[in-house]
Amino acid sequence: MIFLVYVYTYFIKSNSIASSYSNRSRRRKIGYNSEASNHTGSFYLRVGVIGFGIGSMLHSGLIFGHYFEINHIGHPCSDILQAIKPVAHLCFTFIQMYFVFMNSKVRYDLQIYRLFQMCVHKYKTLARFGLIHMSGTNICVWLRSIVVETLHVIEMEERKKREMTVMSQVMNSTALTLQNTTVRSPALTTFHDGSLPELDCHFDAMMGKIVEKSSVYLYPCTIEYSLVCACVLYVMWTNVGDVVSGKRLQSIETASDDGLSRDSTEDEEEKTNIMSVDCAGSSRGLFLGIFLFVICVICLICYYVLASSEEHRTAAIVLSHISEDIIYVLALAATSVAAFHMRQMHFSFAREARIEEILITYFVDLRDFFYSAGLLIYGMFSIVASLFYLDTLEGGLTILTNLLMMIQSSTQATFTLAALRASASHRSQIEDKPGKQYVTFLLIANFALWAINTFETQRMEHNVVQVQFYGSTAWAIFSHISVPLGIYFRFHSTVSLSNVWKKAWKHKHAQHHNLHKGPH
Template identity: 35%
Template sequence: MGIAFPMAEVISTYIPPSFYEGFYLYLYIGSMVFLLFMYTTLLWGKPKTPPPVKKQPTKAAIIHRTQSTTCSTDSGERSDSEDDTVSSEPKVMIPTRRMSMASAAAASRIQHFGSFYLRMGAVAFGIGSMIYSGLEFGQYFELERDTKCHNVLLALTPATRMAFIFIQMYFIFLNNEQIKVYRHKILARFGLMHMIGTNLSVWFSVLIQETKHEILTFYNPENRTLRISHRLGNKMIPHPVESIAHLRVARGLKGPHNIFECRRSNIIGTLVQDASPFLFPCTIEYSLICAAILYVMWRSISRPQSEPPQRQESLHPLKRSPHHYSVDCAGAHKGLFIGILILVLTIISLILFFVLISRPEFVSLAVTEVNICELTLYGTTTAATLIGMIQVRHMQYDAFRSFSLDDILLVGGQTGSFLYSTFTVIGGQFMMRKDTVLVLITALASLVETACQTMFILDASRRSAATQEHIRKKPGREIVTFLLVSNLAMWAINTLEKSRAESHPIQLHFYGLWAWTIITHVSMPLAIFYRFHSTVCLCEIWKRAYKMKPAYM
């Protein structure tokens, strides 16, 4: 339904605008009710967690605690007097740590629902999504009364979505220890699946609606023409494309409603239209991250608990606080400053691109300039990943590590980059002219670079320092640092230059306005997310791969 409803609303002219807004209200309100239920359950469950002998530690209580078959999750909040008493028995704790090291490592992986950097990214994208929903809410007050477009659901749905995003963002960012579910597991599984469906429905709805709005910015219903915006100098699309597009639109205007009758207009509407290319990818990326994290939560609830009863308490005195971070910048300076140089040159190239493409006589020069920049960037990062693979091959490799959440998100985001580059290669191949060869080569270089970088990240994330020489030399850390900053540069290119269909006139004229706009809106948010998540994975590699420590820490 999350796919069918918005598509039917756009395709059919017999369905009035915003006819299915009630369905999204059900999704948002149902998810918020479940989240409030979860918060209430956690708050009511907290007073039962501390042991009753916390204030008066006695010898009998200590013996009872060490022999008990259950372990409190709040053992880190015991008084100092208890810790001093327990510390008098170090010989009992150290053998327990050694015997359960493997199981503790496995359990620690199960408890993690996304890394700290990934959850920070979810917060950043959630803020962008809330701004997008807030602008849509403000747009309602500019609509004329007593018209088909003046529907109270157009204000209620964005406001409810904004509240849902905020509550879910807090839920995602909670500490892992706070979101353990011990009761009402069936209801928790149902609620998490409902939230996953809500995030996917938001993804498809925003994607379809933004595609429609961008197409309508080019379509003039009065004279039935398609016009490229000011970036290409108000240039009309050639006649064959115009006639085909005219026939496609005409076949869709037979019903009592028009797809352009509720177009964005006035002050807030124009602001939403100008900001949407930068804000709607935030909604898609936020929904993708939340759906993936919620799915991992759902799997952890469905999996039976098999934790050793004494492990958490015995490991606690030797375990580092999860909020304590140490940063060693050795072996990263060259890669950092070369990456900064690449980032500065990329920003200069983007500024030149936007200045040149706004003038009709310099459109071809703008396309050539930005393609040279992209080709240089892809070639440099491809060479860096190959060098990095060679440098880290002698480090210890964990062959038993399963496919993690970060790996799934990385490969999922890569599909968007592959999709965009493949369509560009096809368009460049069948439009073999002098000005399309560079576009074709750049798209091929993007395919190669993305594949090499994904393989490098998947390999390096499973490696760690095995000797003191690895800790001292830190092989491959310069490359990891360079790739981290370079992906920020490629993220800027995807966000600012590739996010709009009109920025690529060659592909636009080959596929047509409708097809290329759909291709861009489907693939580019995933490609933007791929660059962001690559930086997340590279940060994890940069931080963890060059330390020798037990797996459970």
């Protein structure tokens, strides 16, 4: 956070000094250099960072409000540090989110660009130290969030067992014994003395219940946000000092004076690209994907309704597995057909890998066909557990679902890595857009799978076979490590497919003069 404060202080100070000639250079724009800034990622990636950052800040805000329900003076749970930690995390998340988003692919005012160059590239040692420290901080937050939430789920399971034991004892106790055991405050219950107040203190008041019920959905936001920021900041760290040359900067400075009409044309073209979305060649895939997503939401709602009843829990498990299997089969078919239709396009493998390609293969070796680490861990552990329950319906469905998941994810990741480097080789491909329908459908299917992984896969009721085989404690550890990475994989697949959908059926500027009118 100190490094971020330094960056913003430098901007404010330098901006005030340069304000005397700001009006004169207001019309001077700097063009975006894609070769120098690919490491910062796409606009879609930053939208995801904002979404996950908002979820992380909501979680921190709820924990902060949680603190004020404690009225036990001198109690360890009422320590002022328990209020400072969520506030500090909220501020760090917001400031870093703004920093990451503002280094996106946009046209900056020349003055702002110079300030950034001076602040980051002039003081290279300080910039490298600050960026790598921020990346390491995000990794630490990521690991701590996984550990705390895993231990919290284990504590909740133990609490349920204790409550059942206490209830059985209360039923057999006398009225006097019952009166002596209910003298505790209803707002706070301490279960054991440990090293983490997040685990030692359980709150039964309103905010405590809200935090407990919402944390299962909000904690993945902290994990995803920290992981994405750590990767982006690390790649930025590797590019410190990679600046635009002096001739390039000088030509940009004089562009508005020597070629105003050309800049105006480019500005109009840029505005057109920003304000409009080319849906040509993707309408059927779009609406089929929307229909699939609606069916997915209906199945999620039905799952929650059925899972709340003990007698319908088996039906809920069957419904969830069948709906997932259908989506995996359709997504696998869309991937295969899209790859077939796009096989004649131009693929450039000479370019440096973009951040989306780095993120989608994070923790994955090329020899493993770009498996997502989270999906690989989750699938393998689930299949191993299900092998001992082959005689049950849940065991067979678990094996089928996880096999389809692993096949679909590896096939899709390989296709996405190649499609990110695809471009139209003929003018007919720009007009016909072969494969775009299926890429559109695949994009929305990944969003549906992201929703399933977020709201369904993490629940203990969804993993009956795994819990019976490994135990609730061991499976809580496995799932809280692997499921967030699976959510991460689906999110970045959506981001990468968005870039494919937007850019693959256009010709690159370098190929403009070599673009054929049709295939030979």
